[in-house]
Amino acid sequence: MPPILLSCGSNGSSQLSLSHAQDVHTLTPCHFHPTISSLLNKPYSITDLVSSSTHSLAIVHSSELDSTILLGAGTNTLGQLGPRCALWDDVKPESRFKPVDLLTPLGLSADDWAPCKIATTWTTSFVVYRRRIANLIGPTSGSGSGSVSEEQMMIACGSNDFGELSIPSINAEEGKISITRPSDVPTIVKLGLEKGEWVEKVKGGQKHVLVLVEGGPDGQRLIGWGASRRGELDPTSTSSSKPKGKGKAIPYPSSSPPTPVRLDIPPGERIVDIALGANHSVALLSNGQVIAWGSDTKSQISSLGQVKGIKSIATTWGGTYLLTETGEIWSQGSNTHSQLLRSGEGPASRGTVQLPSGVVVGTLCTGSEHVMVINQERTQMWVGGWNEHGNLGVGDCADRHRLVAVDLVNKGRKIREVWGGCAATWVCLEDDPS
Numbered sequence: 215m216p217p218i219l220l221s222c223g224s225n226g227s228s229q230l231s232l233s234h235a236q237d238v239h240t241l242t243p244c245h246f247h248p249t250i251s252s253l254l255n256k257p258y259s260i261t262d263l264v265s266s267s268t269h270s271l272a273i274v275h276s277s278e279l280d281s282t283i284l285l286g287a288g289t290n291t292l293g294q295l296g297p298r299c300a301l302w303d304d305v306k307p308e309s310r311f312k313p314v315d316l317l318t319p320l321g322l323s324a325d326d327w328a329p330c331k332i333a334t335t336w337t338t339s340f341v342v343y344r345r346r347i348a349n350l351i352g353p354t355s356g357s358g359s360g361s362v363s364e365e366q367m368m369i370a371c372g373s374n375d376f377g378e379l380s381i382p383s384i385n386a387e388e389g390k391i392s393i394t395r396p397s398d399v400p401t402i403v404k405l406g407l408e409k410g411e412w413v414e415k416v417k418g419g420q421k422h423v424l425v426l427v428e429g430g431p432d433g434q435r436l437i438g439w440g441a442s443r444r445g446e447l448d449p450t451s452t453s454s455s456k457p458k459g460k461g462k463a464i465p466y467p468s469s470s471p472p473t474p475v476r477l478d479i480p481p482g483e484r485i486v487d488i489a490l491g492a493n494h495s496v497a498l499l500s501n502g503q504v505i506a507w508g509s510d511t512k513s514q515i516s517s518l519g520q521v522k523g524i525k526s527i528a529t530t531w532g533g534t535y536l537l538t539e540t541g542e543i544w545s546q547g548s549n550t551h552s553q554l555l556r557s558g559e560g561p562a563s564r565g566t567v568q569l570p571s572g573v574v575v576g577t578l579c580t581g582s583e584h585v586m587v588i589n590q591e592r593t594q595m596w597v598g599g600w601n602e603h604g605n606l607g608v609g610d611c612a613d614r615h616r617l618v619a620v621d622l623v624n625k626g627r628k629i630r631e632v633w634g635g636c637a638a639t640w641v642c643l644e645d646d647p648s
Contacts, residue, residue, distance in 0.1 A: 216254060216257065216258060216645060217258075217259065217260065217630060217642050217643055217644060217645055218243055218627065218642070218643040219231075219243070219244040219260060219263075219272075219640065219641075219642050219643075220241035220242060220243055220244065220622070220640065220641045220642075220643070221238070221241065221242060221244050221638060221639065221640045221641075222238045222239060222240055222241045222242060222604055222605060222606075222607040222638070222639050223237065223238065223581075223603045223604055223605030223607075223635070223637045223638035223639055224237055224603035224605060224636065224637035224638055225237050225238055225603075225638075226268075227267075227268035227269065227288045227289040227307050228287060228288055228289070228307040228308065228309035229265055229266075229268055229269050229270045229287055229288030229289070229307075229635075229638070230242075230244065230265075230270070230287070230638060231244040231245055231246070231270065231287035231309065231310055231311045232244060232245060232309065233245045233309045233310055234309060235307065235309065237603045237604050238604060239604030239607070239608070239609050239610060239611065240604070240607055240608075240609050240621075241607040241620065241622060241639070241641055244310075244311065245309070245310040245311070246285075246310055246311045246312075247308075247310045247311060247312035247313075249312065249313065250274075250283065250285070250311075250312070250313060253274065253276050253279060253281060253283065254274075256276050256278045256279055257276065257277065257278055257645070258274055258275060258276040259274070259275050259277075259630075260272055260273070260274055260630075260631070260642050261273045261274070261275050261282075261330075262331060262332050263332075263631075263633045263640055263642075264332050264333055264334045264418070264633065264635065265288075265334065265633070265635030265636060265638050265640065266294075266334040266335065266336055266337065266418075266635065266636050267336050267337060267636045268288050268289045268291075268294075268307075268337060269286060269287065269288030269289060269290070269294045269295055269334070269337070269339070270286065270287045270288055270311075270635065270638075271284065271285065271286050271314070271332045271334065271339055271341070272284075272285045272286075272311060272332075273285070273329050273330070273331075273332060282328040282329060282330070283313055283324075283329070284313065284314045284316070284329040284332070284341060285311040285312060285313060285314060286308065286311065286312060286313075286314035286339075287307075287308050287309065287310060287311045287312065288307055288308065289305060289307045289308075290305050290307075290308070291305045292337045292338075292372050292373045293371050293372055293398065293400075294334075294337050294338060294339045294371060294372030294373070295308065295314050295339070295371075296314050296315055296316055296319075296371060296400070297319045297371070297398055297399055297400065298398070316341060316369045316371060316400045317343070317369075319399050319400055320369070320399070320400060320402065326345045327343040327344070327345045327367075328343060328344060328345070329341050329342070329343055330342050330343065330344045330366075330413075331413060331415070331416050332416075333416045333417055333418035333423065334418050335372075335376075335378050335418040335419065335420060335421055335422070335423065335440065336373070336420050336421060337372050337373040338370060338371070338372035338373050338374070338378040338379065338418075339370065339371050339372050340368060340369070340370050340403070340416055340418060340423060341368065341369050341370075342366055342367070342368050342413045342416060343366065343367055343368075343369065344364050344365065344366045344412075345364070345365050346363075346364055347363050347364065347365055363409075363410075364412060365407075366407055366411075366412050366413055367402055367403075367405075367407070368402070368403040368405055368413065368416070368425070369400045369401065369402055369403070370400065370401045370403050371400040371401065375421070376421040376422070376440045376441040376468065376469040377439060377440055377441075377469035377470065377471060378421065378422075378423065378439070378440045379401045379403075380401060380403040380404060380439050380471060380472050381401060381471075403439075403472065404472060405425060405427065405437060405472060406472075407427065408430060410429045410430075411427050411428065411429040411430050412427070412428055412429055413425055413426070413427055413428075414426045414427065414428040414434075415487070415488055417488050417489060417490050418490060419440075419441075419446070419490030419491055419492055419493075419495070419529075420441070420491075420492040420493075420531065421440050421441035421446075421492070422438060422439065422440035422441045422442065422446045422447065422490065422495075423438060423439055423440050423490075424436060424437070424438045424475065424488050424490060424495060425437045425438070426485055426488060433484065434484055434485055435474060436474070436475040436476075436477065436485065436488075436497070437472050437473065437474060437475065438470070438472070438473055438475045438495070439469075439470055439471055439472045439473060440469060440470070441468065441469055441493075442466050442467055442468070442469055442470040442473075443466050443467065443468045443469075444466070444493040444494070444508050444509040445466055445507060445508045445509065446490075446493055446494065446495055446507070446508040446509075447470055447473055447475055447495075448466065448475075448507060448508075449475060449476065449477050449478070449505065449507045450507070475495075477497060477505050478505070479499060479505075480499070480501065480503075483499045483500045483501045483503070484499065484500050485497050485498070485499060485500075486498050486499065486500050487526065487527055489527045489528055489529040489534075490529060491508070491509075491514060491529040491530060491531055491532060491533065491534070491547075492509075492531035492532060493508050493509035493511075493532075494506060494507065494508030494509050494510070494514050494515050494529070494534070495507055495508050496515070496518070496527050496529055496534055497527075498524060498526065498527045501522070502522050502523045502524045502525070502539065503519075503521070503522055503524070504518045504519065504521050504524050504527060504536065505518070505519060506518040506519070506534065511561075512532040512533070512547045512548040512561040513546055513547055513561045513562060513563055514529075514532055514533050514534050514546060514547030514548065514561075515534065516546065516563060516564075517563070517564065518534065518546075521536065521544075521564075523538050523539045523540070524536045524537070524538055524539070525537045525538060525539050526577075526578055528578050528579060528580040528585075529580060530547070530548070530553055530580050530581070530582060530583045530584070530585075530599070531548070531582050531583055532547050532548030532550075532561075532583075533545060533546060533547030533548050533549075533553060533554060533580075533583075534546055534547055535567075535578060535580055535585065536564075537575060537578040541569075541574055541575055542566055542567075542569075543555075543566070543567040543569065543575065543578060543587070544564050544565065544566055544567070545562075545564070545565060545567055545585075546562060546563055546564040546565065547561060547562070548561055548583075549561065549562050550583075551583055551599060551600035551601075551602075551613045552598065552599055552600070552613045552614060552615035553583045553584060553585065553598070553599035553600055554567075554599075555567045555568070555585060555598045555599065555614075555615060555616055555617060556568070556615070557615065567585075567617070568616060568617070569587075569617065570596055570617060570619070573587075573589050573594075573596070574589060574590040575587055575588075575589065575590065576588050576589055576590035576591070576592060577592075577632060579632045579633065579634050580634050581605060581634030581635055581636065581637065581638060581639060582600070582634070582635070582636045582637055583599055583600035583637075584597065584598065584599035584600045584601065584605055584606060584634065584637075584639070585597065585598050585599050585617070586632050586634060586639060587617060588629055588632055591628075592628045592629045592630075593628055593629070594619060594622075594629075595619070595620045595622060595629060595632065595641065596617035596618060596619050596620065597614065597617065597618060597620055597639070598614040598615065598616055598617045598618060599613065599614065600613055600637070601613050601614060602637065603637040603638075605637045605638055605639050606618075606620070606639065607620045607639055608620060622641065622643065627643040627644045627645075628643070628644045629641060629642070629643060629644070630642045630643060630644045
């Protein structure tokens with residue numbers, strides 16, 4: 215049997231792919247459009263999934279068919295699921311995952327390009343595509359030897375209030391509220407990828423994006439764009455260099471085009487992960503050190519440069535979460551809905567999350583303001599934090615200030631992956647072992 219994809223939480227735009235538009239308080243099997251039944255009848259895997267305020271994206275791969283497709287669900291009022299006609303007064307949400315075509319409007323073919331990485335901001339989508347290029351070394355026919363390299367590009371579509379499409383916003387006048395226009399045609403983001411470079415990671419916050427590029431002459435480079443007023447794209451805006459208090463903020467532009475983000479990384483170390491909140495950014499280095507920059511109004515980045523021995527990182531809109539090499543989870547930042555998983559309501563400095571007895575954490579994941587934890591055996595999930603839309607999957611809408619178990623009814627299936635979205639939780643269960 216194929217894997218099972220489950221979702222729960224906010225669903226007002228049908229973004230949970232459940233064939234309706236009501237919030238769901240327990241993890242429920244997702245629905246797929248009949249047009250991809252031939253793919254789903256074969257062994258397949260969901261390699262990535264992201265979801266935002268009104269839409270979701272997923273990448274599905276079938277090794278048997280040698281096919282990788284991009285799927286989308288939810289509303290397309292701003293072109294976040296592909297080009298829309300400016301004459302449309304109403305756009306009906308797509309309530310089941312359905313193929314998304316961003317290539318044809320650009321004169322490109324799905325026979326050449328395949329999606330490999332995805333991200334979203336509030337109402338904007340980002341898709342990295344790759345294509346294989348044969349480099350013949352020997353004869354051009356027969357059994358000549360050769361190698362295969364890869365070319366990549368990134369496409370963006372949807373709103374552009376904060377320059378998320380990597381082009382200047384037409385409404386970006388300082389001090390004025392931006393009112394976006396629908397994305398009529400997808401945009402190719404100019405990352406300046408050179409031969410041999412590829413996108414290792416792409417992450418979206420509420421209004422800004424970070425891309426980690428590998429393979430260049432310097433090994434790595436980090437690029438960011440979108441909202442930047444809070445220092446989201448400036449690593450000098452760390453908690454140690456940025457004074458608190460109203461009127462003391464460094465004057466940053468409201469938005470920025472694709473810009474190099476230069477981190478002070480010790481020699482011999484490299485970036486292994488990045489995570490984005492609403493107004494802050496976090497990077498994990500290979501030595502277990504964390505670098506954070508942007509807004510610190512909720513203590514979400516305070517003193518993070520001092521921590522070491524970190525295994526993985528995650529962020530909510532106003533918080534930062536760290537899984538240590540010793541298996542502890544630390545949280546700091548906003549706690550308005552118990553999302554730090556400890557007592558108190560105001561912003562809080564770093565503290566330890568109480569774990570269920572005997573649990574060894576394998577995976578730490580966060581949504582907009584909630585937390586998911588998978589055990590090392592990948593057989594159980596615990597959740598906590600904000601639950602207004604039933605996004606914890608525990609059957610109600612009450613916030614949880616401690617981690618509580620979720621009944622996955624998995625019947626022996628292990629958890630393959632978990633993803634957090636805007637008031638949403640997604641879980642993929644392994645193929646049936648029988």
